[in-house]
Amino acid sequence: MLNEWQQRDLKYIWHPCSQMKDYEELPPIVIEKGQGVWLYDIEGNRYLDAISSWWTNLFGHCNYRLNIALKTQVDKLEHVIFANFSHKPAIELSQKLVKITPKGLEKVFFSDDGSTSVEVALKMSFQYHQQKGNYTKLKFACFTNSYHGETLGALSVGSIDLYSKIYKPIMKESIKIQGPDCFRCKYHKTRYSCNVECFEEVEKVLEKYHKEICAVIIEPIIQCAGGMKIYPPKFLKLLREACTSYDVHLIADEIAVGFGRTGKMFACEHAEITPDFLCLSKGLTAGYMPLAVTLTTQEIFDSFYADYAELKAFLHSHSYTGNPLACAVALESLKIFEEYNVLKKINKKATYLEELARETFENHRFVGEYRQFGFIGAIELVEDKATKKKFGWRKRVGYHIYKIALKKGLLIRPLGNVIYFMPPFVIEKDEIDFMINSTLEAINQFFGL
Numbered sequence: 001m002l003n004e005w006q007q008r009d010l011k012y013i014w015h016p017c018s019q020m021k022d023y024e025e026l027p028p029i030v031i032e033k034g035q036g037v038w039l040y041d042i043e044g045n046r047y048l049d050a051i052s053s054w055w056t057n058l059f060g061h062c063n064y065r066l067n068i069a070l071k072t073q074v075d076k077l078e079h080v081i082f083a084n085f086s087h088k089p090a091i092e093l094s095q096k097l098v099k100i101t102p103k104g105l106e107k108v109f110f111s112d113d114g115s116t117s118v119e120v121a122l123k124m125s126f127q128y129h130q131q132k133g134n135y136t137k138l139k140f141a142c143f144t145n146s147y148h149g150e151t152l153g154a155l156s157v158g159s160i161d162l163y164s165k166i167y168k169p170i171m172k173e174s175i176k177i178q179g180p181d182c183f184r185c186k187y188h189k190t191r192y193s194c195n196v197e198c199f200e201e202v203e204k205v206l207e208k209y210h211k212e213i214c215a216v217i218i219e220p221i222i223q224c225a226g227g228m229k230i231y232p233p234k235f236l237k238l239l240r241e242a243c244t245s246y247d248v249h250l251i252a253d254e255i256a257v258g259f260g261r262t263g264k265m266f267a268c269e270h271a272e273i274t275p276d277f278l279c280l281s282k283g284l285t286a287g288y289m290p291l292a293v294t295l296t297t298q299e300i301f302d303s304f305y306a307d308y309a310e311l312k313a314f315l316h317s318h319s320y321t322g323n324p325l326a327c328a329v330a331l332e333s334l335k336i337f338e339e340y341n342v343l344k345k346i347n348k349k350a351t352y353l354e355e356l357a358r359e360t361f362e363n364h365r366f367v368g369e370y371r372q373f374g375f376i377g378a379i380e381l382v383e384d385k386a387t388k389k390k391f392g393w394r395k396r397v398g399y400h401i402y403k404i405a406l407k408k409g410l411l412i413r414p415l416g417n418v419i420y421f422m423p424p425f426v427i428e429k430d431e432i433d434f435m436i437n438s439t440l441e442a443i444n445q446f447f448g449l
Helices: 004-012 020-024 064-074 088-100 114-131 152-156 161-170 197-209 233-245 267-271 298-302 324-339 342-361 397-407 429-447
Strands: 031-035 038-041 046-049 105-111 139-143 175-177 213-218 249-253 277-280 292-297 367-373 376-381 418-421
Touching (some): 088 105, 088 292, 105 298, 114 213, 114 292, 152 161, 175 197, 197 213, 197 233, 233 267, 342 376, 342 429, 397 429
Parallel strands (some): 213 249, 249 277
Antiparallel strands (some): 031 038, 038 046, 277 292, 367 376, 376 418
């Protein structure tokens, strides 16, 4: 029987990334409150949030310091137009972001979510080249299996048909580059010992199409929505060199992997590179408020700086640009990183997670691979371990395991046949144990083991 809140939800709400008919079998879980890594529903059940509520939450639900920062700011200023006006939280946050991001990123453009931060980077890159007289540069290049958001521009530079196929008639055409797939490497290498042979695919495309390409966009180190596919940092380093050589911008989409997820503040640091554009959101406000930024270089900014009559201004905007409440929370989150040596603690917990997960899953009959980078781990389920044969998508293996896990008090929303772990940084060892053990139980229960 549905409770009153579930009935009202289903009467009025259209949920994202869902087939609403599924809700007949699995009605919405109405959450009453959150604390740390736990979510509590209105019926008293609790769930360990192993995915940080879509990869956003860093320091736990209802974090005391972040709550105070938000409450303090709301008594000062809730919002103000960001054209010709500004405010202290945005100024301080911008200064801090320039300080901690890769060297050379000196300008911060605010927006509201990850998709929009990608749109901003795409538009800036395109307009830059047009204003520089590079009139043949009309396209963008992206990687197979990539995902950069749901707006039309962001979908156009993604490559997962599940999200984009139906919209292709109204999307902008992009150039697709074969992306790295270390689990099923066609060169029969491993991500730990290869010479990035797969980069030859990038070289071929850039050599052929560089005069048409404004920018290449990539998810640094981990392709997240595409199944948490991890590739070597050297691939990213070679991409930076190639983009520079061919006068093509490099857009780094760190919306999911930024702010400590990979063990460093930003994934680009593993390759010691600076992109031309860095897109950030999700963890920017530690899961509290919608906010995104696109950082870029002084050289790109200067190409837009001119007398009004030259019509070179960048005219992208939205009503809640640089919202003070979101900026205040983001600032407090960065202070927590500094004051509590968070990165060191993350890496210590990541080591524990990896050791336990490998011990638990690597010899499992239906686990093709357990992979991890920083504090992001993923289990790829396969029908046949020897051949790495995938389960058919119609079987919805991951989804059924997800439903079983919910009954055990664990939230693990899968990506097809991939179950992943991206918990809040405040998770403790006993909670990691619960997360791993409950996942194993759910997998075994589904397969009847």
